[in-house]
Amino acid sequence: MSTLDRSQTPIVDALLEWVATSHAPFYTPGHKRGSGMNSLLKNRWGADVFGWDLPELPGLDNLQAPSGILASAQALAAEVFGAQQTWFLVNGSTAGVIAAILATCGEGEKIILPRNIHASAISGIIHAGAVPIFIDPEYDRAVDIAHGITPEAVKFALERHPDTKAVMLVYPTYYGTCSDLATIAEIVHSYQIPLLVDEAHGAHFGFHPDLPPAALAAGADLSVQSTHKLLGALTQSAMLHVNNTSRIDVDRISRALRSIQTTSPSYLLLASLDAARQQMALFGTELMSETIELAKIARSKIAQIDRLSVFELNSPTPGCNYLDPTRLTVTVTGLNLTGFAADEILTDKLGVVAELPSTRHLTFIISLGNTRSDIDRLVAAFTELATNHAKDKSLELPSIEPPTKTLTEMAITPRQADRSRHISISIDEAVGKVSAESICPYPPGIPVLIAGEIITIEALDYLRSIVELGGELVGCSDPDLETIKIVSI
Ligand SMILES: Cc1ncc(COP(=O)(O)O)c(C=O)c1O
Structure with missing residues (x-):
């Protein structure tokens, strides 16, 4: 039984003390508790909030090496979210996903993940120099939505790549769909490797039986949650949880986070994480x-x-x-x-x-x-x-489907693609070249090209249809798709 008092809010309490303490401030931030702030904001936001915008003063703590109030608040969060250890993030799940990859995959090491992974995972792969093995997510034609990946697909990928260092899932997807995480966890663990979960849209899951099971409860070793997306925390505030410290090296997580997060985290964000956790606990x-x-x-x-x-x-x-x-x-x-x-x-x-x-x-x-x-x-x-507002003229939406690739082979790693010289060429000459761009149409949110992959005619035809439909392509340098950036060999 836990001995922690879930009603406590260590960060909020320590900030309150500083807010109430009369003193002359000679530290950052430059607005000095609001007095130097543009009245444009002071008049609209109220003056009080700026008094909470404090740096690492005595009694406050250091997010890069927490030992006081931040350590206590993170321990309370770990208990509420069912983790062995929790880290507060001030750069969203983006920072957590990158750190999860950096802490589990080194240069040239493989990671299995779905193609409809968030862009932050591609950034993590580039930072780590890892080799991605992409699995196509299940595509639901009836609604034009990409779901999760299946246990069978993960098993197939691991059988072909048994030297993989980690598997990452998106759970839930943007549309709220969740794959069979418990079975996938069993398969992944049979290879003695960790299951990492991008649970950016699932911070609320553990709090009601009618919601899908939370990733950690279903067997994930690590989960990253955008507290700000679903709970009462300020934008950018997120958490990274680890549930199995024998499969995840927690020192590597801390080192990774130190290298990608600011050394001046906002206490407004940290206090909002503390308060959101207490609100959910109670x-x-x-x-x-x-x-x-x-x-x-x-x-x-x-x-x-x-x-x-x-x-x-x-x-x-x-x-x-x-x-x-x-x-x-x-x-x-x-x-x-x-x-x-x-x-x-x-x-x-x-x-x-x-x-x-x-x-x-x-x-x-x-x-x-x-x-x-x-x-x-x-x-x-x-x-x-x-x-x-309904229209009489029937809507012509050609039925187009993302090209299926099933275990994509990369020509070079995303990091090699990132570090190479890029040139822009006409789209008509692009087939067979190595893409320098990762291009993702919405919907269904499955990247059609990932930097380092060979450009195929199927991929280009699909992207062209999306542009014709007026859909949005994220990640391409030319939104009209007349040109594309390729790796110059
Ligand atoms: C699935 C998924 N993962 C990660 C992120 C990144 O989250 P954040 O905005 O908290 O950095 C997002 C953001 O939309 C997302 O949809």
Whole structure:
């Protein structure tokens, strides 16, 4: 039984003391507790918040080597999130994902991961000099969504690459879908290597039985959570948790984080992590019950609106064993609108702003900060959209599918591609050349090219179709795709 008092907030308490202490400040930051701050901000934010923007004063702590209040707050977080050790992050899950790779893979060492991994993992691979082995995620044609990867795909990849040093999953995906992590963990552990999980969108999972199981509880050795995305923490605040210190070298994690995080972390962010953890420790189940209830109301009311459909998981499918009920994806093509067009109307005319518009649908994050009136507004906006903004002209959306590659072989590593000379060439001459760009269309969010891969005709045809559809290509130097950067050999 834990001896920690979950109601404590060590960071908030120490900051409060400093805020209340009269003194002449001769330390950073330059605004000196707000007095040097532009009144433009002071008038709008209120003067008080700046008093909390403090550096590592006596009694506060050092994020690079925590031994006081930060160590205590991280220990409290580890206990609440079911970890052996937790690190607070001030550069989002981005920093945690990079650190996880740096701490488990060295130069020339292999890591298995899904192609629809976040860009931060590609950065981690470049920093580490690791060799990625990409698995195609399961693609759901019916909704144009990429899910997770299957245990079979992980087994297949490990059989072909038994010298792999780590496996990384995205769990959940942006759309809230979760793969069979427990079975994947068993397979990965049979090779005595760690399972790393990018759980950026799953910080709320451990707090209610109706949510998918949290990654650590399902068998992950390490998980990175964007506390700021789902819980009550400020943007950029995140956590990295380790559950198995025999498979993960915690000193390597600390060293990696020291090399990629600032030496001047914001105490506003750190205090928000402390407070968010305490809030979930004390009221997590209750808050999640309310959030799930709100999401249920939204799901059922929107599903009843003519020509709209809500993505649901009636029974597990490959790569999608669970769906986070608080993640709402609404398909709008029945109204002869693309998700982008619907998003514009919802935002500009109906006062509702989605998280992620895509070609066919829009995805909404419903979290502990939402209220019943937000949900009523969302339902009213969709009712109005369907009644007064649907188009008569039928929407021509050619059915295009991401090219499947199944265990991509790289020509050179992403690091070699990054360090090489890059030249821009006409797209017509690109087939067979090594891409210097990682290009990812939304939807479905699966990178079609990764820096270091050979450019294929299938990849280019697919990317061209996305551009023709008006979709967004992230990561390409020429958004019109007339030219592309390749590695100059
Ligand atoms: C799956 C996934 N992983 C990692 C990240 C990076 O998270 P952060 O914004 O906290 O750095 C994101 C951000 O959107 C994400 O969607």
